[in-house]
Amino acid sequence: MSFKNRNVISMKDFSRKEINYILDTAEKLEPVARGKKRSRLLDGKIIALLFFEPSTRTRLSFESAAQRLGGQVLNLGSVEASSVMKGENLADTIRVISKYADLIVLRHPLDGSARMAAEFASVPIINGGDGSLHHPTQTFLDLYTIRRESHLEGLKIAMAGDLKYGRTVHSLCHALSLYGAEITLVSPPELRMPQEIIRDLQKNNIRIRETDALEEIIGDVEVLYMTRVQRERFPDPEEYEKVKNKLKVTGDLLKNADPSLKILHPLPRVNEISPEVDSTPYACYFEQAFYGVPTRMALLALATGVIE
């Protein structure tokens, strides 16, 4: 299987077999990501980080991934990107940066920007987030975390929080449906998963149930994927206060949890997971952030072709 020159735009472009291959590669690179082994795989390669929107964590995670593999990073961070390119359109910017680098990681506020960039680039594009649409490397790292800390096949997972606007849960649901997951959706009625996504999952024969209370399901899932509920989504502040407490993971709630439960969160969290949970064996979110490094290493190495 070769991924050389392949773009990473949307999870929907990847089959289950391809996803497995990428996760296997990440696992092989994990000792390098932890700094326990040295690698010169990306020696002589230049990775351009083109961020038109601030996202320090994603950018640093890519930077760490590239440097752990011995690659060089051209960091055109968000501020520089706007002043260096002075009103130039994205298509021209991509054509120019293609001449400077072996791969471009793009983050851009417009929907479909990564898809367009791939049309103009002469090097592979990795989508670091485009508008409200895709953030595939987040989904790859979520899948990697689940595989390392639990299991992917036939997983019993609950996704909780803002399921309406949260793009990470949308593409994670899609990817998990390739592995026959049982998915429980936990959200206030205002922030339910869009119907078309539920319909798509059902087409793949995925069992879905919906609820608005964590205590109803906590004893019955192997992974709990928490997301942030933003106050701005609620016209009535009182409604928000009610929801906030219903969708909060506390030590108390976890008394009824399955001992093998793992809690994930894309971070940053606000108050949906209390700090007392951090020291329990359930907490997986900081390790999840680390797993972004081997996952992105795998994507960089595969797309540049240094690993076939």
Added chain:
Amino acid sequence: MKEKRDLKIQAIENGTVIDHIKAGQALNVLRILGISSAFRATISFVMNAPGAAGIKDVVKIEGKELSVEELNRIALISPKATINIIRDFKVVQKNKVVLPSYVEGVVRCINPNCISNSSEPIKSKFSVLQSEEEGVTLNCLYCEHVISENIAENLL
């Protein structure tokens, strides 16, 4: 009755007659074909003409045979339209429009945050699907938004 109608829609010597256009869509047919004031051929059109199956619009383009791909775009807004190619006053070809599976630069994406609505040097691109329940739907190949109604209002 037939003669009366022919007076309204005069026969042409060579060119294209687009018949059975959904009433009221003739102007949109011109837009979908990219026909503007710079177009040099003679065009005549009739709106709300009586036809066998109710009222319809008709567009005639004299001296020009448009390509089938161009003409098939009409199916987006008027799926029952027919295309007649006229040579020497005779219909040499009569076809129903066929819905294309892909259109480029014809319709604007309804997502204001879509890259195809920015000043980038690209044309909008959609894959076209037709289903029993939803009729014609357009899927933006950039932002994945779906347009299932008001296609005529979003013509570029």
